[in-house]
Amino acid sequence: LILSLLHIAIISPFLLSIFIPILYKFIRKIHTGWFVLPLPILLFSFFLTFISRTKHNERIVNSFEWIPSLNIDFTVKVDSLGLLFALLITGIGSLVVFYSIYYLSSDKEKLNTFYVYLLLFMGAMLGVVLSENLIVLYMFWEFTSFSSFLLIGFWYTREKSRYGAQKSMLITVLGGLSLLGGIILLYIMTGTFNISEIAQQTSNIYHDPLFIPALVLVLLGAFTKSAQFPFHIWLPDAMEAPTPVSAYLHSATMVKAGIYLVARMSPIFAESALWLWLVGGIGLITLFWGSFSAVKQTDLKAILAFSTVSQLGLIMSLLGIGSAALHFDSIGDGVFTVATAAAIFHLINHATFKGSLFMVVGIIDHETGTRDIRRLGGLMNIMPITFTLAIIGAFSMAGLPPFNGFLSKEMFFTGMVQIVDFKLFHLNTWGILFPIIAWVASVFTFIYSMIIVFKTFTGKFQPEKLKKKPHEAPFGMLVPPIILVSLVVIFGIFPNILSHSIIEPTMASIFPSLIKEKEYFAVHITFWHGPTIELFMTIGVVVFGIILFKTLPRWKKLYHLLPDKLTLNKLYDSLLERSEKGALRITKGYMNGFIRTYLLYIFFFFIFILGFTLYKKEAFKMETSNVAPIGIYELILALIIVIGSVTILFAKSRLTSIILLGAVGYTVALLFVVFRAPDLALTQLVIETVSVALFLLCFYHLPKLKRNEEHVGFKAANLLISLGVGVTVTLIALSSHSNKLFPSIAQYYIENTYKKAGGENMVNVILVDFRGFDTMFEICVLAIAALGIFSMIKLRLTRRKEG
Amino acid sequence: MKTNDLILQTVTKIVLFVVILFSIHLFFAGHYYPGGGFVGGLMTSGAIVLLLLAFDLKTVQNILPIDYKYLIGIGLLFAVGTGTGALFFDAPFLTHAFDYVYFPFLGKTALHTAVLFDTGVFLVVVGVTMTIIQTIGEDE
Secondary structure, three states, X not given: OOOOHHHHHHHHHHHHHHHHHHHHHHOOOOOOHHHHOHHHHHHHHHHHOOHHHHOOOOOEEXXXXXXXXXXXXXXXXXXXXXXXXXXXXXXXXXXXXXXXXXXXXXXXXXXXXXXXXXXHHHHHHHHHHHEOEHHHHHHHHHHHHHHHHHHHOOOOOXXXXXXHHHHHHHHHHHHHHXXXXXXXHHHHHHOOOEHHHHHHOHHHHOOOOXXXXXXXXXXXXXXXXXXXXXXXXXXXXXXXXXXXXXXXXXXXXHHHHHHHHHHHHHHHHOOOHHXXXXXXXXXXXXXXXXXXXXXXXXXXXXXXXXXXXXXXXHHHHHHHHHHXXXXXXXXXXXXXXXXXXXXXXXXXXXXXXXXXXXXXHHHHHHHHOOOEOOOOOOOOOOOHHHHHHHHHXXXXXXXXXXXXXXXXXXXXHHHHHHHHHOOOOOHHHHOOHHHHHHHHHHHHHHHHHHHHHHHHHOOOOOHHHOOOOOOOOOHHHHHHHHHHHHHHHHHHHXXXXXXXXXXXXXXXXXXXXXXXXXXXXXXXXXXXXXXXXXXXXXHHHHHHHHHXXXXXXXXXXXXXXXXXXXXXXXXXXXXXXXXXXXXXXXXXXXXXXXHHHXXXXXXXXXXXXXHHHHHHOOOOOOOOOOOOOOOHHHHHHHHHHHHHHHXXXXXXXXXXXXXXXXHHHHHHHHHHHHOOOHHHHHHHHHHHHHHHHHHHHHHHHOOOOOOOOOOHHHHHHHHHHHHHHHHHHHHHHHHHHHOOOOOOOHHHHHHHHHHHHOOOOHHHHHXXXXXXXXXXXXXXXXXXXXXXXXXXXXXXXXXXXXX | OOOOOHHHHHHHHHHHHHHHHHHHHHHHHOOOOOOOHHHHHHHHHHHHHHHHHHOOHHHHHHHOOOOHHHHHHHHHHHHHHHHHHHHHOOOOOOOOOEEEEEEXXXXXXXXXXXXXXXXXXXXXXXXXXXXXXXXXXXXO
């Protein structure tokens, strides 16, 4: 077939999602999750086989022409960057599906919809990270927003779930649209949607006036998706989703799509100073604000949400700073590239420790019935395994040895310290802010990591405040976090299993211009660098962190300094409320509920736009040389039509109007007969019959006709408009007959109807074959109309009963 | 509005089949003579409407226990399915194929995939008109 195995890998979650409702309906005894689980595992192993090839900076490209006329191809490209994400998506995906089997009970929850949404997400996310064509990428990108919306609103009966779902949708779709704008600007500049082809033209488009707008728009897309300041406000509200979803979408994969985009677009934009400052700066602000806000939260999931915001900022800032490396000719001694290496390494680490922490919080919530740290405490003895998992995850997040978080945090400090030495873009003066903010944020990161562990597991046990009697989680819920935590330890002790297989080739896909043929980035991660500045920074973080954690109650008042009215959430709420009210006011201004008013608008616009075009283009022309003689039949029929139409105006009852209208319709059908168009005549006749019956049905429900209630001005306006419509249509009809600007396409159909379509009735062949697409969409429109009428009438009845 | 219109009812019982047969003829003739799925579908709905006029809604529902909403779905599946079928033969979406086959008794007969597509149109048209008329008619 035309599709490659890679295409099928992307599409397979969508395909499986079709069967989930059926499986759920007929096999209720087995938890639906078991049917889903094999797919991500299979995909994970499939993608693992690519490592041996991408390791040597190889790219596997498979293309499938989708809409060639618009330059849109479904091209799948596997390079190390895409592969890293694909492995995250399928790997964490497998664990999350496994976890969810124990988390969501099969008799209470709607598992069918849950797994359909989850699979939609998985496929969409794979599409984002493996697409080479920007339009295809954008399509999958919106699909992830969409499935995230559905998953956040999974418990849609809760007010907060709906609020969170709407918020995330509005913000990420805003970003999605600006990304589309950026993609179109890139297309205007380069004439291609293909990412690597655009990257090859970077030097040409660098001075284009559209370059900066494109950069800003693309970054807006990335920042909203990755919850960067000030768009981060949707992520904490997204925590209303079931915990497996939070672990999967809102920590490990979807929110990293923005980071993926920044990494992917680096070859195109990263040489500009604006890129470095925006990505690095916004990332750093997010890092600080996220960690600062996390400390004041009391809900465990809210802490994790803000911590995710902050960690995403960390990775983002590293990617921004890493672009400084592009201003050197060779990778030489690896200055500045360490930031990019740290970004990739931390991306992996974050997925492992944050994923496990989310699962731990899910276990606590599941077993105690609450996530509020004011009610929790002393769970250490009751849930020893969970406690161990939490300690490893949180210590890794805090950046303590010997876990993987320590290593990437050291590299992060190295990157931040090095950037001060960079001589371009004023970094040698303002750049000193980078390491300072990074250090302060790390202190707060340390504090909230400690809060997660010690406020939950140590202190006084308060069973009276819990809804359930807590005990250790079932084995199945513990397996996924155990696997993740083992990775935290393994990557911490043997970091170099990642550096050669994934980190180095991924750097090569982020900065393809820096390496020449047969050249590789060299990353070697070690524990001990000697007494460097980074080491002292880490020691400082630990010391200050412990002091501040111990004195937390004393300085917590600091958080009340910022008045509630000024927060970003309030701003969002009031914006939403105002736009809703404003839209309502405008709509009420012109939608008065009378169809005649709407017809007035429509026809006025009709006359205006067509009449204006006719006048402006001087298109009116009347040619009488090529006119057929008017026969007696045509004359009579035309006369009947005129008489019928005029009589309708004076009809006293609706019934008369309908019958007269029907008469006009039948006469038109006869006119078609005279002009030898049997198909049209036939259709017109039947339609007239059916629609008269329909009108009779509808009018039966309407109140008695009342007349003479309109004032003269209204009638005069109606007269003017109807005259205008008549005149415009007549003028256009005359001109279209007189202006023969191009030869008629009728000849084509006459020649090809039998030859190509094997039919003799041209009208029908055009309908089903030559222009089959039109017909297909027409019947779709018909179907929508019928279902619309059905739902309006039926739903109105049920609603009336409720009210 | 319960009436006992004997003449209309008697005529309907006979005419109905003529109309439906004619609509089927129109449908199959489509590719060579005037007709096709759209007209055929409308004609069939016309026949059912006639039935509705002669008898009341409940009686018709007893005679033809069809949920017309499903008919719309089946019709759309036919149309889209025919289009998608072309993809399996490595041809663009909605490419039709036809051939001439010799059948006993019938002689040389043309077989078209376009007919399948037209079946979709037919079903959708019947489904749509009847759904609309039925919902409005049922509404009190």
